[in-house]
Amino acid sequence: MHYFIYATQDAWISSGSSHVDGTSFTDQNVGQDEILELKKTFWNKAFDYQTRVLVSFAGSEFTEVSQSIHNGHIVNPKFNLRLYEAEGTQDLTTEYKLAAFPVSESWEEGVGKFGDDPKVTNGVSWDNINYYPGNSAITWSQAGGGVRQNEKGGTVITGSGNEVSQSFSYESPDINMDVTDIVNNWLGGTNKNYGFLLRFSGSQETDNTTFGQLKFFSKQTNTIYSPKLEVKWDDHKPCTGSNTGSLLQMTSSGEVDYTLYMKGLKESYKENDKIKFRVMPRKRYIQKTFSTSAQTVTGSYIPEGSGSYSIVDLATGETTVPFSPYTSMSCDSTSNYFIQWMNTFQPNRAYKIVYRIKYRDGQEILYDDGFEFNVRS
Template sequence: MAIKRYYATKDNTITNAFKSSLSRRGVSGNMGQSDILETFSIYAQVSSSTGLSSELSRILIEFDTVSINSDRTAGVIPASGSVNFFLKMYDAEHTQTTPKDYTLLVQPISQSWNEGLGLDMEEYSDEDASNYISASSGVPWAENSGRATASIETVVKELLTAGTFTLTDAAGTSTTYGFVTGVNVSANTTAYTPGTTVNIGIDGMAGGDAGATADQIIARINAGTNIGFTASKTGNNVLVTQNTAGTVGNKTNAQDSGMGSFVVNNFTGGANVQGGSYVDIPEYTFTQSFDTGFENLEVDVSHLVEDWIKGPSNNGLNNFGFGVRLTGSDETATNSFYTKMFFARGSQFFHKRPVIEARWDDSKKDNRSDFFLSSSLVPASDNLMNLYLYNVVRGQLTDIPAIGTGSILVSIYSGSTTPTGAKLFLPEGGGVAADDDLNITGSHVETGIYSCSFAYASSSITTIFDVWHSGSVEYHTGSAIKVQTFNSQNYNFDQRYVSKVTNLRPTYSRDEKVRFRLYTRQKDWSPTIYTVANNKIETSIVDNAYYRFTRVSDDLDVIPFGTGSLNHTRLSYDASGSYFDLEMNMFDVDTVYELSFSYLINGSYVNQPERFRFRVE
């Protein structure tokens, strides 16, 4: 399985557009339960003493990255760097105008927000939060760069008194700090809990230097666990900055009287904003251009999703979802872009709901039944053959205890029905470190699966066996491998195939994870007498085969061919032929689907004519 979809957990449209009277804006309107999401700009619908009006609509949408991380822990999706995440939103056709030649901007939202219970997208009469001015009830959108700060004007050690001062964070938690003698400055980095009284040791502090006082105040403040502000140095003074943006950070601080020239100022400068609060930095900014205006949105947001999974404690971000809107230049243009609509998470159309789609290449090319002698006719990379070990214990893939996720050794032997004689010498390449080595170093692929890669050059030995071991302990002996040879042709070979899904069922459940098995043979294949007499039908391995699923009723691409750099719908193959795994929860119930294939042949993707239908119930 190399594709998995995660569905939105909440979404909303927020707007400052005028209501039908053109006298009041719908800034308090909520559309969190609508089955449509909408973004637009309207220019000059109203003229006033302040000039021509501008009206905007923006989209908020959030996904559960905890479940993504849980799937990674469980081995369902690969580690960071081996999987890509795409935000996909689907165009909703409508009877109003649709703009063209515009660009949509996707950025992370910087604060928590509520979906709300509103529906009205015409008069914006359902007042709830979130909306254009509030992230949640009573909580305005905070200007991300507008964080409140408080300055502490310090004095030299000799002028410090025994008084205390109190700082209050954006959540209203007050922490009191007091200078004390008898406590060394080394204790100022000891952790503490917000909302308590904290000592600032001054023993060992340099005298005659207000900057030294500032250093110790900063060390003490920043030692707090989950403290709501951060201290830094500015000149000889201290600047304390609220971690939470917005006016909520404008708090009153306090200090004892009689502290002389030592002054603690209040938190000021926190600002709010309308239209949502976003992390506006290049590494988390994604754009897509729309030419006709009817395109779907599909952007690679891998870096952002990975940082959401990390979280702020691991140099990542809090996940508050995506904001989707027109770029700044389009929003402020002296023309309108009205209106782009997408289906929301509550849409009745299952395959149009917004998703984060995880894509990765999990294809495994096991050459046990497609093994070739090294040849100068092919590139060096194609001379490397791959073999796999599948450690199945009581029906479950299980890591070998002594190997775990480490490396494993593989040796090659000659023989007819069992391995005989000594290990065969192997040429350098793949997991073989040097010419004439006797061992291949294999690796752990995933739970219970190990692989090795090597070239084979002994033309006189055409039946070989692979023995998997670690020193003197042998774990597995593979079945006999028939060594084939690469041969050139005297004519331009027409590669056409007959394809069949050998284990296709008429119906499936959405709760299943299914392995589809594909049999392929050349179209003009002529079996030999031996083949006819053999009960095992030969299969022709297509090295790069891809699958696609469409909905029969309207030919909608439910899972398109995943070719290109990601190869996320490429089939694996082993001794039994080609296959792929898929979770059936990506399909809607009571619907008929069609499976088809495309093969990479001579540098071109060739869609195969066969179609395989099934129903999901």
């Protein structure tokens, strides 16, 4: 299964100031911006200042996954941090590297936007984790031990299992970073879950040879492109032995033409439903036979390792759940099936299921036959 945990907080923080009026950005909060900016700014052909991105997933969905792992319902999950490029990315070096660290203390998303005049300081910034006017600023800690001693720009935990990275070379800036080690440290109690800090890696953050003004969708966009923590695990039940009951295995030689049909597919599902989608193969053309006795029909099943599924957002055509080793189809004595948690999808949108069957002769056939559903809040 692929399951997405959506960000509960995000913001970007800046170490610079305006060259027009001298306004400092270091205590400014922009937690309500629809775009997260991860960039390096240059002045007179030399590096001037950098920004960083903070994103947290410490909500009820993360708690549910944590409990499912503890209870043994989710086994050996993988976690990927996903951010999606927004329009406006520019001045990007063809090769660069981004790094992510676990944040070491709590922070406030805040209520500001970059265009606010006067600027807003309520919430996280380069200098502070929070600063409400009329109160003393709460600065980032300068803790010891395994914590990077950033006086400003966010304190993070370093060391083995606490730094991950993604290298880019002539490719989309979309972030798809394996953060399994960091999340496992949260789940195991080694660290507390205060989210991730993203930055250019190492010396690339301040050198004069790496360029980039990256823009990503934030949680404020309310689109399918908001930041996600993707959870992947193999939950399928093998299509072998007693699992298949009296079902007959479909012919997978590639010489027989099959169609797929779904049993009990509904027009819409509630956001918090956990649905078992059932699908069965059927020969497209059935040879007629004549008999003087009553006949029974025995269903068929897609053999182990041959069938998988994908789920596509209808409005955008974007693949939400891709074909992968984590989308293999299961089987019981009734039919093939897969289970999907509906709160992985944005509500009040339409989706479709696409199936793929691999045949022994090397064919891979996609079945895109209008298997559509809505998720409602």
